[in-house]
Amino acid sequence: MEHSTKDHAALAQDFNKDEDRVDWHDETLWFIRQKRDKAAHQIPEWEALREAASQIKNNVLSNLYDYLLQFEKNAIANGIEVHWAADADEHNQIVHRLINEANVVRMVKSKSMLTEECGLNEYLAKHGIEVIDSDLGERIVQLAEEPPSHIVLPCIHKKKEEIGEIFHQHLGIDAGISDPQFLTETARQHLREIFLTRKVALTGVNFAVAETGEFVVCTNEGNADMGAHLADVHIASMGIEKLIPERKHLGVFLRLLTRSATGQPITTYSSHFKKPREGKKIHIILVDNGRTVQLGRKDFRNSLKCIRCAACMNTCPVYRRSGGHSYHTAIAGPIGSILAPNLDMEKYADLPFASTLCGSCSNVCPVKIDIHEQLYKWRQVLVKNGYAPAAKKAGMQVMTWTLSSPGLYHTAGKVGRWVIKYAPFAVNNKLNPWYKQRDMPASPEWSFSEWYKQNRQQ
Amino acid sequence: MTSRELILTAVKANQPERVNLPDISVFETGTKGSLQKFATVLAGVGGNIAYVSGHEEIVRIIKAQYGSDVRIVSPIKELAELSRENLKDIALIHDLHDVEVAIVNAHFGVAENGAVWVTEKEMQHRVLPFVTQHLAVIIDADAIVPTMHHAYGLISTTTYGFGTFIAGPSKTADIEQSLVIGAHGPRSMTVFAIVKSEG
Numbered sequence: 001m002e003h004s005t006k007d008h009a010a011l012a013q014d015f016n017k018d019e020d021r022v023d024w025h026d027e028t029l030w031f032i033r034q035k036r037d038k039a040a041h042q043i044p045e046w047e048a049l050r051e052a053a054s055q056i057k058n059n060v061l062s063n064l065y066d067y068l069l070q071f072e073k074n075a076i077a078n079g080i081e082v083h084w085a086a087d088a089d090e091h092n093q094i095v096h097r098l099i100n101e102a103n104v105v106r107m108v109k110s111k112s113m114l115t116e117e118c119g120l121n122e123y124l125a126k127h128g129i130e131v132i133d134s135d136l137g138e139r140i141v142q143l144a145e146e147p148p149s150h151i152v153l154p155c156i157h158k159k160k161e162e163i164g165e166i167f168h169q170h171l172g173i174d175a176g177i178s179d180p181q182f183l184t185e186t187a188r189q190h191l192r193e194i195f196l197t198r199k200v201a202l203t204g205v206n207f208a209v210a211e212t213g214e215f216v217v218c219t220n221e222g223n224a225d226m227g228a229h230l231a232d233v234h235i236a237s238m239g240i241e242k243l244i245p246e247r248k249h250l251g252v253f254l255r256l257l258t259r260s261a262t263g264q265p266i267t268t269y270s271s272h273f274k275k276p277r278e279g280k281k282i283h284i285i286l287v288d289n290g291r292t293v294q295l296g297r298k299d300f301r302n303s304l305k306c307i308r309c310a311a312c313m314n315t316c317p318v319y320r321r322s323g324g325h326s327y328h329t330a331i332a333g334p335i336g337s338i339l340a341p342n343l344d345m346e347k348y349a350d351l352p353f354a355s356t357l358c359g360s361c362s363n364v365c366p367v368k369i370d371i372h373e374q375l376y377k378w379r380q381v382l383v384k385n386g387y388a389p390a391a392k393k394a395g396m397q398v399m400t401w402t403l404s405s406p407g408l409y410h411t412a413g414k415v416g417r418w419v420i421k422y423a424p425f426a427v428n429n430k431l432n433p434w435y436k437q438r439d440m441p442a443s444p445e446w447s448f449s450e451w452y453k454q455n456r457q458q
Numbered sequence: 459m460t461s462r463e464l465i466l467t468a469v470k471a472n473q474p475e476r477v478n479l480p481d482i483s484v485f486e487t488g489t490k491g492s493l494q495k496f497a498t499v500l501a502g503v504g505g506n507i508a509y510v511s512g513h514e515e516i517v518r519i520i521k522a523q524y525g526s527d528v529r530i531v532s533p534i535k536e537l538a539e540l541s542r543e544n545l546k547d548i549a550l551i552h553d554l555h556d557v558e559v560a561i562v563n564a565h566f567g568v569a570e571n572g573a574v575w576v577t578e579k580e581m582q583h584r585v586l587p588f589v590t591q592h593l594a595v596i597i598d599a600d601a602i603v604p605t606m607h608h609a610y611g612l613i614s615t616t617t618y619g620f621g622t623f624i625a626g627p628s629k630t631a632d633i634e635q636s637l638v639i640g641a642h643g644p645r646s647m648t649v650f651a652i653v654k655s656e657g
């Protein structure tokens with residue numbers, strides 16, 4: 001599942017080759033955005049809830065040191081073992097060690113974007129450990145040997161016919177089946193066998209409560225619970241920013257999370273793990289992997305408030321029409337584009353530019369992250385640090401030159417209007433990136449300054 | 459330095475100036491939740507509600523719906539006649555894999571989202587409400603709170619090793635956004651609301 005070396009624009013271009021699929025993808029995600037709106041509008045205090053959630057998260061970031069210590073102390077008192085991982089490698093090594101200690105070579109895993117971020121599956125595969133993803137969407141992309149394209153709906157880019165073909169190849173169903181009910185039942189039977197035979201289960205963490213040392217995992221399918229309650233060892237991986245101060249704050253976040261994500265009033269299961277089952281083990285791995293660096297970036301620390309609802313992706317006009325894989329990072333879309341450059345500025349320099357800065361992401365964010373403003377700020381940082389793409393740099397140079405000379409500016413405008421009018425082939429061609437998937441606008445008769453001069457004289 | 463020390467040191471150095479917590483008690487208005495709203499929302503998330511007078515009626519309904527050939531389990535002593543086994547005697551939880559119907563008590567329901575709160579004590583085995591093909595949950599018809607804020611108000615006075623909000627049957631829409639009921643857990647979820655007779 002190695003990511004390609006193409007940038008967002010090139011990957012989006014690949015995705016855009018099939019126009020019908022792009023339209024379908026666009027409409028599907030917009031449908032989810034509309035469900036979100038419907039759910040949000042049923043709560044009169046919605047905006048106040050968003051503000052409260054934002055303030056709680058601000059408090060968490062400002063007091064994270066104490067909350068981490070408090071959580072650790074309470075979790076240990078509850079009988080949970082707490083581990084600390086500075087980076088992805090250390091996280092993977094800890095998981096590997098825990099699997100070894102359980103004397104097994106197989107593990108079942110529910111959705112955890114953190115393990116995607118850390119490349120856990122690939123790491124364990126190299127060490128001879130088999131991991132099976134139990135979320136239906138994740139299992140589908142795992143069988144297809146692809147990364148998830150969306151953090152809530154991992155195989156949203158796949159058509160049911162393609163999923164039928166994957167199940168035909170891997171799970172032995174007849175060819176040509178595409179009924180979602182049948183396909184889901186097939187996965188249910190296949191994964192039940194996995195749940196019943198795995199001794200180690202890994203889950204993600206939606207929220208961890210400093211006050212009580214418990215953590216909450218939300219699913220609709222029940223896969224996290226099936227895995228964790230049937231295993232001897234439950235490993236829960238979480239980024240250090242997932243902490244919240246008190247249990248009562250879950251009320252705010254659980255009201256916002258699923259309404260923002262899919263328009264449901266709550267996930268089917270919101271499971272609170274406080275103590276291990278008698279004689280069994282729960283391990284929590286607290287992972288940094290760049291989060292403390294982001295915490296120190298004044299302009300970007302707000303990105304750590306994210307509760308992974310994906311509302312920003314569903315609403316984003318770029319995400320909807322470029323697909324999750326075009327972001328070539330574990331967390332796609334607007335939020336992923338402000339998280340990724342923190343991990344690797346060079347590798348992800350293209351992502352903050354994959355946005356129209358329309359601000360729709362910030363408007364739907366349940367914890368009020370200023371996503372589009374951070375995208376804009378990342379652009380400044382990336383250009384200053386020399387990570388801007390070469391073509392963009394050259395273009396900017398020409399613009400600087402043109403805009404700093406009024407004479408040149410007026411001449412350039414005249415030439416441009418003349419070309420569009422008399423020589424449209426000079427711009428309506430493949431060499432002009434603005435011409436892709438668009439028609440160039442008709443040329444105006446005159447410039448504003450020409451119009452102004454004439455009208456003032458009258 | 460250990461990773462723990464490294465992380466904590468970096469957090470301390472980089473965390474911004476202290477910001478206070480907001481007052482969230484403002485969201486906890488009213489005390490009583492609407493049973494009707496609970497029922498409507500529960501139906502919207504794929505669950506069913508049945509209003510009953512007591513355990514005897516629940517026994518009758520379960521028997522009529524599932525017959526006596528399938529495995530039915532419940533830790534509730536008033537429902538003992540439905541089951542041929544005592545959940546306490548189960549040594550290996552994996553033996554629960556072929557349970558057809560499980561019936562457990564819940565503490566209360568939440569009107570805004572159709573969820574009920576169940577803890578380990580009522581489940582006997584944590585996996586029970588997930589592994590069963592069909593789940594039934596019993597609440598008092600009076601025990602409905604309006605929102606999650608009220609729910610956590612009630613939970614704050616209790617202790618548990620594991621607890622979960624359950625809202626309807628297990629489901630997924632991962633394949634082209636088509637809703638399918640019965641992903642990995644129960645294929646149906648029924649809430650029995652016991653309505654106390656007047657006087």
